Amino acid sequence: MTEAAPSRSELPKLLVDQAVRKALEEDLGLAGDITTDPIIPPDAMGEAAIVVREPAVIAGLDLVEATFRTLDPDIGFTRIVEDGAHVEAGATVATVKGRTRALLTGERTALNFFGRLCGIATLTAEYVSKVEGAPARIACTRKTTPGLRAFEKYAVRCGGGVNHRFGLYDAVLVKDNHIAAAGGLAVALERLQARGGHMVKIEVEVDTLVQLEEALRFPMDAVLLDNMDVETLRKAVALAKGKVLTEASGGVNLETVSEIARTGVDLISVGALTHSPRNLDSSLEWARSR
Numbered sequence: 604m605t606e607a608a609p610s611r612s613e614l615p616k617l618l619v620d621q622a623v624r625k626a627l628e629e630d631l632g633l634a635g636d637i638t639t640d641p642i643i644p645p646d647a648m649g650e651a652a653i654v655v656r657e658p659a660v661i662a663g664l665d666l667v668e669a670t671f672r673t674l675d676p677d678i679g680f681t682r683i684v685e686d687g688a689h690v691e692a693g694a695t696v697a698t699v700k701g702r703t704r705a706l707l708t709g710e711r712t713a714l715n716f717f718g719r720l721c722g723i724a725t726l727t728a729e730y731v732s733k734v735e736g737a738p739a740r741i742a743c744t745r746k747t748t749p750g751l752r753a754f755e756k757y758a759v760r761c762g763g764g765v766n767h768r769f770g771l772y773d774a775v776l777v778k779d780n781h782i783a784a785a786g787g788l789a790v791a792l793e794r795l796q797a798r799g800g801h802m803v804k805i806e807v808e809v810d811t812l813v814q815l816e817e818a819l820r821f822p823m824d825a826v827l828l829d830n831m832d833v834e835t836l837r838k839a840v841a842l843a844k845g846k847v848l849t850e851a852s853g854g855v856n857l858e859t860v861s862e863i864a865r866t867g868v869d870l871i872s873v874g875a876l877t878h879s880p881r882n883l884d885s886s887l888e889w890a891r892s893r
Contacts, residue, residue: 614754614757615753616665622666623669624673625750626715626716627712631708636704639708640704643703643704648701649701649702649703649706650699650700650889651888651889652695653697653886653888654694654696654886655692655693655696655721655885656885657884658725659689659690659724659725659885660688660689660690660724660725661684661685661688661689662686662687662757663720664686664697665686666716667697667714668697668699670712671706674704674708678699678700679700680698680699681698682696683695683696683698684696687724687761706887710887713887714886716754718885719748722882722883723759723876724758724759724761725880725883726875726880727761727876728762728763729857730764730857731763731764733857733864734861734871738864738867739851740765740869740870740871741763741870741871742764742850742870743767743872743873743874743877744767744876745767745768745769746878747877752769759876759877764876767872774803774804775795775804776827777792777805777806777808778808779808779810782808788814789817792807792821793821796821796822806825806827807821807826808826808829809827809828809839810828810831811835812838812842815828819846823847824848825847825850826848826850827850827872828849828850828851828868829852829853830852830854831851833862836863837867840866844867849867849868849869849870850868850869850870850871851871851872855871855872
């Protein structure tokens with residue numbers, strides 16, 4: 604049923620707890636669960652399973668567990684697999700037992716996190732499989748859901764991808780609008796050279812071979828080859844080889860990614876991993892009440 608997977612999540616507990624509390628506050632509002640609370644006695648206990656209805660790569664079990672544990676600190680949560688596992692349709696990935704009110708109230712919040720992150724991990728794994736045998740790695744972008752970036756980028760890693768920068772603060776990426784606003788590539792890079800710190804990686808976006816040749820005259824770590832056709836991309840990779848890392852971006856989908864990878868590019872960034880994955884179909888299947 605499963606392939607090798609990481610042993611535990613690497614998500615910081617503080618971030619998990621904060622996200623779960625915000626999500627539950629949004630759902631519970633000022634009145635609480637006005638469906639569950641009148642129907643279910645406060646001391647009722649229950650058991651349920653988290654089940655996937657389609658093949659998937661698992662991500663987000665920490666958020667699922669934290670959702671139920673926030674509502675019932677004594678909840679019992681058992682993982683059948685860990686994040687990063689590949690499972691078949693119908694697989695049970697975890698079981699949960701505790702106060703019935705907590706299980707019913709937390710169901711949708713838990714599955715919202717789970718479905719979103721599994722969707723990202725599963726799509727990432729599909730892209731990764733398309734470039735197998737090539738040196739290229741699949742990377743995500745900053746096109747993430749506000750407030751969920753750390754989790755969505757984590758899901759990309761669960762699917763076998765790698766992370767691009769997390770924000771504007773941890774790496775420099777000089778894009779076309781920076782160049783236009785500064786009055787040219789050389790001006791932008793000269794100003795950056797005078798200001799940048801020695802610990803900060805620098806990447807420059809170019810969309811022509813002429814721009815690439817100009818950019819390579821300056822110190823940098825990577826070049827983003829934006830919206831180039833495959834033949835131009837192949838020439839760009841040859842020009843930059845041995846000097847900087849190369850990243851292809853734009854026009855990347857499941858139909859084109861294999862051909863892009865064969866140009867020899869080091870990285871292929873795919874915004875779709877986080878801005879338009881399909882949520883995984885999953886459910887909380889009731890086992891018993893007591």
